[in-house]
Amino acid sequence: MPAVEVSRVRHAYGGRTALDDVSFQVEPGEIFALLGPNGGGKTTLFRILSTLMPPDAGSVRVFDADVRTEAAQVRRSIGVVFQNPSLDGKLTARENLLHQGRLYGMRGAALRSRIDEMMAQMAIAGRAADRVETLSGGLQRRVELAKGLLHGPRLLILDEPSAGLDPGARLDLRRYLTRLRDERRVTVLWTTHLIDEAEDADRVLILDRGRVVAMGSPNALREEIGGDVIALATADAPGLGGQIRERFGIEPMILDGSVRIEKEDGHRFVAALIEAFPGRIDSVTLAKPTLEDVFIDRTGHRLWEDR
């Protein structure tokens, strides 16, 4: 049984399509990233998966329970970590967790010992009696994470988990999530617009304008591009691009005023290019493909772009 099974989901706000025929599965114990630009549809997907709203069409099942008709069952099996902390600043960290536990039907000594356990795991026990509004952003995120994991969910869903965290805290979070998966078999799904955050996942689904543009392990996706990515800075990108096409029989891409080429054995090709067009190329970069290159390859535009 897959942890998450999304099948032919469509959703629109008024006339604007947010999700267009999206299908994918997440296996139990997987760390799965939904990567895409803002407005790409990942927040909509997050809301649907967390049972905040049903999709217009298609079906979404979490551990075989339908989010539309069996929402209560789905809610018991998922833990949700929101981008904006869902904490009550006027309450202490412990009080926040107490209310959370009771909303999940936990109570009494069992709830208290579970809270102690989670606070210890997150290394926030020393701040348990402090009002949340007095905690730093990083500490609040830990309380938020403790909140989402309090009832022992089988699937943890996080919306932009590292937003607002410093690099050290980001690393801690990723290590913790990996440990959670390794030790407790918790399935982890997060949304992100950051390439390097998606690189850490077992599998990535890339969403753009509501459509799935790529899905697979980060390595497999990069290998699909094959070879290297060459970017040429030049005064006349379309002109140079056309000449490269004629001369070498390949299809370069013009992006932000530069010429972009995906090619195996890039270092040899760079030498050939420079010899072929002396004085035309201002600078050359040669790099292994990243997930952003996968995104550009599939969509023809950057992850971050005004549209």
Next chain:
Amino acid sequence: MSLVLGSATLWQRELVRFFRQPSRIAGALGTPLVFWLLLGSGIGRSFSLPTSGGDMYYMEYFFPGVVVMIVLFTSIFSTISIIEDRREGFLQAVLVAPTPRAAIVLGKMAGSTSLALIHGMALLILAPWVAGASPASIPRIAAVVAVIAFGLTGLGYQIAWRMESTQGFHAIMNLFLIPMWMLSGAVFPPGGAPDWLQWVIQLNPLTYGVSALRWSIYGTPDYLATGGASPGLALIVISVFAGAMFIAGLAVTRSRST
């Protein structure tokens, strides 16, 4: 079981939050008290009503009206927290929890009702001196205030649930709720109003709240000399209104969750 646990925990949160923000206490009590003292003293003896127990001065007539105003302010204003909870994200976490939706509505309404009751009773302590109420009538008064507050809280809940900003809420408050209070028999005797206004007053659920409160303070239907609804009818209407508001609150909660 999860209904009780869920609503109790949300109710507790409302109270804890409230007592950690002292300015809210001052705001909810201060305005009506100033109203009562200034308006009551100002109009003072230029207004008196013939009742079976002798003339009634405005300070006394206006007293239940001020209590209703406090209850109205507290119930409605405390439901603004729904908008804040939504904006700050707390509500999202509640909505993805497996607690019944009824627990969410009940917890919020019970929390706001408790706050309204605390505020209303803070002034109603004066009832024995201002209106000659017997101390024994205090539980009866509290029960009536609680039912009124529950209904008003439910009304505030529906407005707040649909709102994105607190500014919008304040606009509705001024446009809709203040007239509702004015036309309830709280400020002037409904008996003396022109016919077209009588209609509005009779359709206003708060009219029945004010009548029920007058009855609970005096224990007699003597207040009917100045207009209003009979005690039996008033109690039925406020109870039905409270129940209907809860059901409507539940419906609106189920219809929109983001």
